Amino acid sequence: MADHPRIAVVVVAGGKGERAAGADTVPKQYRPLAGQPVLARTLSGFLAQDRIERVLPVIGADHASQYASLGLAHPRLMPPVTGGGTRQSSTLAGLDALASDPPDIVLIHDGARPFIEPDVIANVIAALDDADGALPVTLVTDTIKRSLDGKTVGGTEDRTQLFAAQTPQGFRFGAIYDAHRRAIAYSDSFTDDAAIAEWAHLRVALAEGSTRNIKITLAQDFARAERMIEGETPMETRTGLGYDVHAFEDGDHVILGNIKIPHTARLKGHSDADVVLHALSDALYGALADGDIGKHFPPSDMQWKGADSSIFLEHAAGLVHQRGGRIVHLDTTIVCEHPRIGPHVESMRTRIAEIVSISPSRVAVKATTSERLGFIGREEGIAAHAIATIELPRSD
Template sequence: MIILPAEPGLPRRSAAAIVVAAGRGLRAGPPFDEPKQFRLLAGRPVLEHAVARLVESGFFATIVVVVHPDDLDRTRQLLSVYDGIDFALGGATRQQSVFAGLDRLRDAAPEVVLIHDAARPFVDRDTIGRVIAAIEPRLAALPGSAIADTLKRVDAAGRVQATVDRTGIHGAQTPQGFDFRTILAAHERAAAEGRHDFTDDTAVAEWAGCAVRLVEGSPDNVKLTYPGDFERAEARLRMIDVRTGNGYDVHQLVPGDHVTLCGVRIAHDGALSGHSDADVGLHALTDALLATCGAGDIGTHFPPTDERWRGAASHIFVRHAVSIVRENGGRICNVDVTLIAEAPKIMPHRDAMCAALAEMTGLDAGRVSVKATTNEGIGFIGRREGIAAIATASVSYGEAGPR
């Protein structure tokens, strides 16, 4: 289990997170007939945005995502590009789903656990850090913000009955943080006594005798529920720093029996010469990804003088570049690779190449492109002395750009 770094106001402790994503609510509105956590936001499901924020915070070695049994397979595939993700099957209520996530963490037994709604895709690292810092053995932490609007009590017919005093009233957010053993015991007791009506995790803690401390939340940490929420979230994500990186690579053809291009082995009457497997497509893509956050090039991270990389499969390089992009707060939007060769024919292998790139980058198939062209018999490529590749990658880094 990861031990959190010593930061001002943040004690050293092990931490895990639970993301509650088992709900079936459809209040997000038509034409979306599936749970809101899977609705696309800037091309990616809301759930992935929420999980990515937790992963990128660097606070958690384990994140348990609690899902409906019907959604387990697609959620595993969706989040397969992130390290430290585990899964639990949710129950009929939110409380039961949280209990399932806590039970999944029983063996790991982190010191603290944060419980987060899958429908909150904009939680920030500072809020997470404040929650963690405030947790004590019998003291939970709740991020929230004061209510600025005047509050009215309204009857079923829409008539205002009274103005409600908003003094001391705050809107509760997630992630809510707890001492792991304390909140696990609270949920065990609630289940044993047949209490399944808690809709908020701090409410379970309060019922079990645990105090709750309010910490500063964030006005951006909104929960997406209704159609207008999604429209505003989509507009926010359009106001982002999108970087485009380019990469180029070329390798000489020598006698051999195959080439590897974009992760696919293809029988051929030659081989590409290089320190690794000489996959020009993946080498170019690695450089394109690294370029989006100024992280050097493939030679910076995998120098040809290092014997560890002799004959290495180039998907290692791409995955490393993907991890650097994510560490810098980036989300890959799309990748495009053009292979330049007289032979072999690329088209019969294009689908396999696209699938390989999608798996390495975590992108949907529609965001991956592989094309091929010849050099019309001109130059060293035209003479079949080598194969080249050009790659482009687009990455969004949010309003603040790369970290």
């Protein structure tokens, strides 16, 4: 193998995550973990490794908007490809996407394993020096029983010969790509890539894994993962203040909190003039000490004319996630005489939560009037105030 092999990573993240769902309908890879979506944490772990040339996410057919909401941007992060109906077919889709410019080594990783460690990556790559594949494993410490009927003990396994398999599983690209293409014609039910390598009679070496490298599978795994994160990085709490105001002009609806509300006028602005999302975006930028909407989306740039303001809020939330932080709470107050806001509050809370990937229980939307005073009292426009509370890793 070359001294500096070209290494690519395929992160398989196309599943629905139903076992981890509980009452949540969001796939587990997009659910927040200490404020940062699981998949964002996973991808960031590989992008932090300079020796990795490319990172390719494989997502579900209906996950495009959820992936976009992660707000990830990195020169070594490839655009996502759409996977198939099984993990095996999704992995093959990722390998297909790399085949036109094949790497020397490909690492294949579960998107729901967000605690990837540099040592595990290094162990897998090193094990490929004299093997076609490498599988990170941990020792099985519990006594393992076998049952033939699911009710009674039928035997005891020799745990010294048993290992728990993890990812990333590493392979010489040509060998595993050929094995995958042949295996899909035989079966699409292989549960990991090492099993396909075994079926193809490739030599797979064992590499040392990590007990921290857990896969989020069940709902209770989120609580365990949260505890792991709390113990590893000291966090600081920050708050940011946002304010926005727009005048009325001729129209028949307003957009507030990304919800269309019938009205006798519309709000005038360069984008869709959503004062709620603008105020929330500026509150997040303020908490990050990173300017305002005008800095990131200049009104002089015509590409933002008429833009959906969810773009701005997604970007602000993405910056929080990229810095390893989490959004703790968003609070906004809408000030207007009309239209009536109360009937739309819950829809706004739900939509704002979706945009920034947090629970609606962390979003407050309130409304008040100006008691007929000033430009708002004269029904010339609408204003919104917002406060964002976030946690960021302590940097000092």
